[in-house]
Amino acid sequence: MAGRVAAVDCGTNSIRLLIADLVDGRLVEVDRRMTIVRLGQGVDASGAFAPEALERVFAAASDFAAVIRAAGVGRMRFVATSAARDVSNREVFRNGIEERVGIRPEIISGEEEAELSFRGATTSxxxxxxxxxxxxxxxxxxxxxxxxxxxxxxxxxxxxxxxxxxxxxxxxxxxxxxxxxxxxxxxxxxxxxxxxxxxxxxxxxxxxxxxxxxxxxxxxxxxxxxxxxxxxxxxxxxxxxxxxxxxxxxxxxxxxxxxxxxxxxxxxxxxxxxxxxxxxxxxxxxxxxxxxxxxxxxxxxx
Missing domain, CATH: 3.30.420.150 (Exopolyphosphatase. Domain 2)
Incomplete structure (x- = not known):
């Protein structure tokens, strides 16, 4: 299956975007970018996202959304990992991302995170x-x-x-x-x-x-x-x-x-x-x- 796809990975320290054309099961990269947002600031101690950390990630997500729209992406996934699994105010994060990007972020399990990392790293x-x-x-x-x-x-x-x-x-x-x-x-x-x-x-x-x-x-x-x-x-x-x-x-x-x-x-x-x-x-x-x-x-x- 061919088509232009976008993947966003929101981690504890950075948020990253990959836009690629998926051709015969392989990726042809179109755009790849990263912004340090430190979403996990203080999470280990407080158990919640800090307001300033949420503002940083929301600003970066808005920038990514504009890039995705301009690229003519057909399918997209937005995944969030460790920091989002640990916090009490994860719905504030999810709602804010959905409002800016247009899809609800998936807070994936550690096991799925590991499997996706494996697939991405070992292809070819x-x-x-x-x-x-x-x-x-x-x-x-x-x-x-x-x-x-x-x-x-x-x-x-x-x-x-x-x-x-x-x-x-x-x-x-x-x-x-x-x-x-x-x-x-x-x-x-x-x-x-x-x-x-x-x-x-x-x-x-x-x-x-x-x-x-x-x-x-x-x-x-x-x-x-x-x-x-x-x-x-x-x-x-x-x-x-x-x-x-x-x-x-x-x-x-x-x-x-x-x-x-x-x-x-x-x-x-x-x-x-x-x-x-x-x-x-x-x-x-x-x-x-x-x-x-x-x-x-x-x-x-x-």
């Missing part, structure tokens, strides 16, 4: 199976083990770059005590995951944390999507980059042009999630992909 990849896809977001981390036949096991963990930063970080640079607390939170959930991590023969890391870590590891003068997509980071590169991101000052990170300003304060916690995960696996590198849940949502419209 040739990897030794089974392979693990990890999507480290602002509020949650998805782990999906699968192969060409689909998902074998999946789980959404309540650890993310924004959640852990807000929960533990108060100093600049992050103190050793704070890093230890973040590490404990990560390890507790990785210890308990029902996804059999030891079976993974390859790892694909997707979404903003992983792509930002890759850009820093590659010493890119500015963010370059083409250079990041399908970049392979060795375990040593990942460890060295994570060490710098978690021990540097905010000003030092802000001076690195490949780090989006909206990720400067949370990228250290996100990188640490990825490193702690890879340390448990029998792999010597990580494949980073620009294709993720957004692509999976678009493919689901076929």
């Amino acid at each position: 990849l040739d990897l030794p199976a089974p392979y693990l896809v990890t999507d480290i977001g602002g509020g949650s981390t998805e782990l999906v083990l699968g192969d060409a036949g689909g998902v074998i096991a999946a789980e959404s963990l309540d650890i993310g770059s924004v959640r852990l930063t807000e929960r533990h970080v108060t100093t600049d640079p992050t103190s050793a005590v704070e890093l230890a607390a973040i590490t404990r939170d990560i390890d507790v959930l990785l210890d308990k995951t029902r996804v059999p991590l030891d079976e993974a023969r390859a790892v694909v890391a997707v979404a903003g944390t992983a792509t930002t870590v890759a850009a820093v590891a590659l010493n890119l003068p500015e963010y370059d999507r083409d250079a990041v997509h399908r970049a392979r980071l060795t375990a040593d590169q990942l460890r060295d980059t994570t060490t710098w991101l978690t021990t540097s000052t905010r000003a030092a990170r802000a001076a690195v042009h490949s780090i989006h300003p909206g990720r400067v304060d949370v990228i250290g916690a996100g990188a640490l999630i990825l490193q702690r995960l890879v340390d448990r696996l029998s792999v010597d590198s990580v494949l980073v992909s620009e294709h993720d849940i957004l692509d999976g949502v678009a493919l689901s419209l076929g």
